[in-house]
Amino acid sequence: MTDQLLKTVPDRSGDARAALTGLREEIAKAVVGQDAAVTGIVVALLCGGHVLLEGVPGVAKTLLVRTLATALDVGTKRIQFTPDLMPGDVTGSLVYDTRTAEFSFQPGPVFTNLLLADEINRTPPKTQASLLEAMEERQVTVDGEPRKLPEPFLVAATQNPVEHEGTYPLPEAQLDRFLMKLILPLPTRDQEFQVLSRHANGFDPRDLASAGVRPVAGAAHLAAARAEIAELTVSPEVLAYIVDLVRATRQSPSLAMGVSPRGATALLNTSRAWAWLAGRDYVTPDDVKALALPTLRHRVQLRAEAEMEGTTADSVIQAVLAQTPAPR
Numbered sequence: 410m411t412d413q414l415l416k417t418v419p420d421r422s423g424d425a426r427a428a429l430t431g432l433r434e435e436i437a438k439a440v441v442g443q444d445a446a447v448t449g450i451v452v453a454l455l456c457g458g459h460v461l462l463e464g465v466p467g468v469a470k471t472l473l474v475r476t477l478a479t480a481l482d483v484g485t486k487r488i489q490f491t492p493d494l495m496p497g498d499v500t501g502s503l504v505y506d507t508r509t510a511e512f513s514f515q516p517g518p519v520f521t522n523l524l525l526a527d528e529i530n531r532t533p534p535k536t537q538a539s540l541l542e543a544m545e546e547r548q549v550t551v552d553g554e555p556r557k558l559p560e561p562f563l564v565a566a567t568q569n570p571v572e573h574e575g576t577y578p579l580p581e582a583q584l585d586r587f588l589m590k591l592i593l594p595l596p597t598r599d600q601e602f603q604v605l606s607r608h609a610n611g612f613d614p615r616d617l618a619s620a621g622v623r624p625v626a627g628a629a630h631l632a633a634a635r636a637e638i639a640e641l642t643v644s645p646e647v648l649a650y651i652v653d654l655v656r657a658t659r660q661s662p663s664l665a666m667g668v669s670p671r672g673a674t675a676l677l678n679t680s681r682a683w684a685w686l687a688g689r690d691y692v693t694p695d696d697v698k699a700l701a702l703p704t705l706r707h708r709v710q711l712r713a714e715a716e717m718e719g720t721t722a723d724s725v726i727q728a729v730l731a732q733t734p735a736p737r
Contacts, residue, residue, distance in 0.1 A: 425634035428626040429455070429686065435480035439620050440473050441607070442600030448686075449591040449703050450477060450565065455634050455682040458588025458675070459544050459564040461529075461579075461707065468593040470567040472614050474525045477565070479617045482627035483522035484559065490532035496539035500549040501556075514551060519543050522559050522628070526566035530576045537583055540564060544586040561631055581666070581710065588675050589700075590707035634685065641681045642691040646736035650694055651676050654701065657729045658709055663720050666710035676704045694735040702726055 429451055436447050446462065450473065453460045462470045478485035488499060501517030518524065519540070529537065542548065544564055548555045566587070568579075584590075596604065612620055651673055659667030668676075677692075679700040684692045706722045715725075 425630045425637060426686070426688070428630040429634055431625040432477075432480050435622050435625050436473065436476045438622050439476040439612075439614065439617055440469050441603045442596040443469060443473060443593055445703075446473060446591045446593050449589055450474075452679050452682045452686070452700070453588050454561070454563060454631060455638060455685065456588055456675075456678045457561060457563070457635065458678070459566070459586060461584070461587040461590045462565065462567045462593060463570050463590060464567075464593030465595070466569060468595060470593055471525070471527055473593070474523075474565045474567070475614075476617055476622055478523050478525070479622045480625055481523060482624040483561065485523040485525070486518040486521040487525040487527060488518050489527050490529050490536070492531060492533060494532045494536050496536050499536060499539045500543070500551060503552055512552075514554075514556070516556075517549075519549060520556075520558060522561055522563070524562075524564045526564055528568060529566040530568040530579060533577055534580065537577065537579060541583055541586060544583075561628055584707045585669070585671060587707060589679065589703040591703055592706075638681050638685045640690070641684060643677065643681065644691070644736075647680075647692050647694060647697065648677070650733070650736055651680075651697055653733050654697070654729060655705075657733050658705070658726070661709075661725055661729065663712060663715040663725050664709050665712045668705050668708045672705055672708040675708075676700060679704045698730055698735070701730055 433447055433451055437444075440447060450460050450462075462473065464470050475487075488494070497517065499517050499519050501515050501520065503512040504515045505511075506513050526540065529540075539549075542550060543558060543562075546555075547558045547560070547562055549558065550556070564587075569576075655668040655670075655673040655676070657667075658664060661667065676697060680692050680696040683700050684690075684696045687696075702723055705726050709722050709725065711720060711722060711725070
């Protein structure tokens with residue numbers, strides 16, 4: 410990163426929370442009415458996890474990630490997933506150099522800090538699977554040689570929930586690699602009015618700099634924040650509450666598959682990040698409740714009969730939250 414770019418980032422190295430709060434404020438300059446998704450993606454950054462953004466076309470999924478990339482002083486790349494995309498187009502491949510008569514590795518777009526995987530469900534499973542190792546191990550293996558990815562590394566993937574033709578649903582193994590699944594709803598009337606007012610006044614989503622979006626946080630802020638989050642106190646009662654919640658999902662008659670131990674760990678991590686953002690040094694049951702839906706909704710599988718009756722993953726998790734006693 411150039412010295413000029415670094416100068417645009419406020420000197421907040423001693424105050425990581427202020428930097429991350431500023432990140433949310435910067436995103437709000439371009440994205441209207443998606444506060445829950447904005448906060449969710451900041452939580453994922455703090456946890457070092459990946460996010461799946463789901464919503465109908467036109468609700469600012471891509472704009473949200475592009476604005477985040479502009480407000481963060483880190484490297485970013487975008488992949489537009491299509492049916493003809495190959496794994497090597499994601500991870501990189503060996504290229505023959507005629508001058509040296511040798512093969513050299515050409516890194517793919519996955520070698521970045523923030524990767525926007527746009528419309529991830531439009532590419533075949535073989536290409537989707539090329540992200541699995543990168544998301545879980547923070548490395549890719551090409552020709553038998555592992556290659557480390559930069560740190561921090563986050564995949565923000567988008568998908569459309571209503572289109573089925575020409576799409577390939579993500580398998581459970583890959584869904585489980587996402588720390589959170591964030592749903593972007595349609596805006597309210599007032600929010601949609603704000604969107605149109607901004608466009609009427611000259612807002613151009615392709616030119617975020619003109620909207621005043623600037624880098625306000627960087628890798629150093631994230632590292633400092635993660636170190637502080639690791640020091641948060643989690644009582645045995647809160648840990649037991651998380652265990653009771655995930656075990657209750659495994660006993661739900663509406664689910665063919667409940668939350669795994671990995672999901673329980675994810676809920677612990679997101680709850681800690683949420684508590685830190687709130688300015689506390691301990692986790693409460695309310696923190697767990699606040700993060701349960703985005704952290705767990707993609708880790709459960711409905712029974713066919715329950716799905717036919719209109720039951721959703723969110724409604725099952727909400728029922729579990731209502732039925733599981735929380736510690737006082």
